[in-house]
Amino acid sequence: MKTLRGVETYGCFALGNDEQFAAALYSSLLGEEEVLPDSIITIDLVKRENGLLFPLGLRHCSYDQLAENVKIITKEIFKYLNLQV
Numbered sequence: 001m002k003t004l005r006g007v008e009t010y011g012c013f014a015l016g017n018d019e020q021f022a023a024a025l026y027s028s029l030l031g032e033e034e035v036l037p038d039s040i041i042t043i044d045l046v047k048r049e050n051g052l053l054f055p056l057g058l059r060h061c062s063y064d065q066l067a068e069n070v071k072i073i074t075k076e077i078f079k080y081l082n083l084q085v
Contacts, residue, residue: 015077016080028072029072031065032061033058033059033060035060036060043061
């Protein structure tokens with residue numbers, strides 16, 4: 001979230017090590033890929049490798065879209081973890 005002090009991270013979802021699942025889930029999220037100077041909320045897709053973070057995607061969303069995205073992430077992670085065949 002963009003604040004008066006700069007960008008602040010306030011939430012994080014660990015999607016596991018399945019990069020294909022993470023990329024598919026991220027692509028299903030609401031929001032715009034174009035991040036403008038007045039964008040306040042962004043959702044980043046990052047890969048952690050050997051303790052380093054590598055940015056893979058950035059998406060701007062509204063407050064309502066953020067709420068819906070949290071629902072989407074929670075639902076899809078639940079399905080992934082519980083309905084694997």
